[in-house]
Amino acid sequence: RIAYVNGRYVAHRDAAVHIEDRGYQFADGVYEVCEVARGFIVDMTRHLERLDRSLRELAMAWPVDRKALAIIVREVVRRNRVVNGLVYLQVTRGVAPRDHVFPSPDTPSSLVVTAKRVDPAASARKAESGVKVITVPENRWERVDIKTIGLLPNVLAKQKAKEAGAQEAWFVDPDGTVKEGGSTNAWIVTRDGALVTRPADTGILRGITRTTIFDVAAKLGLRIEERAFTVDEAKTAREAFVSSATLIAMPVVAIDGQAVANGHPGSVTLSLRQAFFDVAEKSPA
Ligand code: PLP
Numbered sequence: 243r244i245a246y247v248n249g250r251y252v253a254h255r256d257a258a259v260h261i262e263d264r265g266y267q268f269a270d271g272v273y274e275v276c277e278v279a280r281g282f283i284v285d286m287t288r289h290l291e292r293l294d295r296s297l298r299e300l301a302m303a304w305p306v307d308r309k310a311l312a313i314i315v316r317e318v319v320r321r322n323r324v325v326n327g328l329v330y331l332q333v334t335r336g337v338a339p340r341d342h343v344f345p346s347p348d349t350p351s352s353l354v355v356t357a358k359r360v361d362p363a364a365s366a367r368k369a370e371s372g373v374k375v376i377t378v379p380e381n382r383w384e385r386v387d388i389k390t391i392g393l394l395p396n397v398l399a400k401q402k403a404k405e406a407g408a409q410e411a412w413f414v415d416p417d418g419t420v421k422e423g424g425s426t427n428a429w430i431v432t433r434d435g436a437l438v439t440r441p442a443d444t445g446i447l448r449g450i451t452r453t454t455i456f457d458v459a460a461k462l463g464l465r466i467e468e469r470a471f472t473v474d475e476a477k478t479a480r481e482a483f484v485s486s487a488t489l490i491a492m493p494v495v496a497i498d499g500q501a502v503a504n505g506h507p508g509s510v511t512l513s514l515r516q517a518f519f520d521v522a523e524k525s526p527a
Contacts, residue, residue: 244321246314246355248305251321254356263352265334268342269392271352272296273332276315277487278357281325282524284487286312288450292389297333299388301344305333305353312525318355319527327359328488332391365489369515372495372507373484374408375423377473380415386422386447396424408496410484412473415445419470422446426484426492429455430476431510436465438479444470451485451518458514458521473497481508491515 243254264270274293277284290308297304306314315329334352338345382395399411403424412428413421420428421440427449429439437459442448459466476482482494482502491514493507502508 243356243358244318246318246353248350248352248354251317257354257356259334259352259354260337262340263334263337264345265332265352265391267340268335269390269394270300271332271334271391272300272302272389273330273391274389275487276329276331277490278319278324278327278329278527279362279519279524281527283315283319283329283527284519284522284524285450285454286315286525287523288453289487292448292450293331293333296389299385300335300390302333302335303347303351305351311353314353314355316525316527318357322357322359324357324359324527326362327357329355329357331355334391360488368489369492369507369512372493373410373489374403374496375410375412375482375484375494375498376403376406376408377414377420377498378402378411380413380421380445382413384445386445387442389447400424406499410494412497414473418472418474420473420476422449423484423486426486426489427452428476429483429485429491430471430479431481431483431508432467433480435480435510436467437510438467438469438471440470441468449485449487451487451490454518454522455485455491455514458517461521462513462517464510464514477502479503481511483508483511483514490518 245254245257274289332354336349378399403411410423493511
C-alpha cells in the first residue's frame with residue numbers, strides 16, 4: 243500500500259508524521275472520508291467543499307490548492323488499485339514547537355492521504371443483516387458541524403457499542419432527541435413512509451451521504467421531514483437507518499436491544515441504498 247504524506251508517495255508501513263505535528267498533540271486538524279465505488283470517487287466535489295468549510299471555520303490553510311488535492315486523491319486511489327474502498331484525507335495545522343496558540347502563519351499545514359480496498363460483497367452482507375445501535379448521552383462540544391480529528395467522545399461511544407454487541411452509538415440530547423451516530427447520521431422512516439432526519443444546523447455533522455440521500459429521496463419520490471426525532475419514536479418507527487460515506491444507507495435493526503419493526507432491514511432503506519450510486523456524483527479515479 244502507498245500513502246501520500248506531505249508531498250511524497252511512500253510505503254504505507256513507513257508513512258509517518260513528525261511528533262510535533264499539531265494533529266498528534268492537539269487534534270488540531272480536520273479530515274474527510276470518501277467512498278470509492280466501481281472505480282469512481284463518490285461525491286468528491288461535496289467532500290472538498292465541506293473540507294473547505296472545516297478549514298475556514300478553524301482558520302486553517304489549504305495544504306495544497308483544491309485542484310492539486312483532487313489530483314493527489316486520484317493518484318493515491320490509482321497507486322493502491324482501489325476499485326471499491328475508501329479514501330482518507332487529513333489536514334492539520336502543521337508541525338511546530340508545542341504551544342496552544344497558532345504557529346506562525348508561514349507554517350505549512352500537513353496533508354496525509356491514504357486509500358484502502360473494501361470488499362463490496364462484505365458491505366452487501368452487512369446491509370442484509372443490518373446494524374444494532376445503542377444510545378449514549380451527548381457529551382461532545384458544540385462544534386461537531388466541523389469535521390475535526392478530535393473524536394475521543396466518538397471513540398468511547400463506539401467502543402461502548404462494541405462491548406454491548408452493537409455497531410454504532412447514537413448521541414442523545416437531554417430532551418431525548420437523537421443527534422447522530424459516532425460516525426454516521428441517524429434516520430427513521432415513519433409509518434406513512436417519510437424519511438426523518440435531524441436538521442443539520444442543530445448540533446450534528448452535515449453528512450455528505452445525508453445530503454445525497456436527499457437527492458436520492460427526491461428521485462424515488464420519497465418525502466423528507468427534516469426534524470428531530472426521539473429514541474422512543476425511533477424504536478417504534480417503520481424503519482431506522484444510518485448514513486455515512488463508509489456505510490451509505492445501512493439498516494438499523496435494533497436500538498438498545500429492542501428490535502426496530504420486525505428486526506429486519508427495511509425496504510425503504512434498501513431502495514435508497516440501491517439507488518444511491520446512480521444519483522451520486524461519480525469522478526473517475
Ligand atoms: N456524523 C459523524 C459524527 C461522522 O463522523 C460522519 C462520518 O464520518 C457522519 C456523520 C457521516 O458523514 P458522511 O456522510 O459525510 O460520511
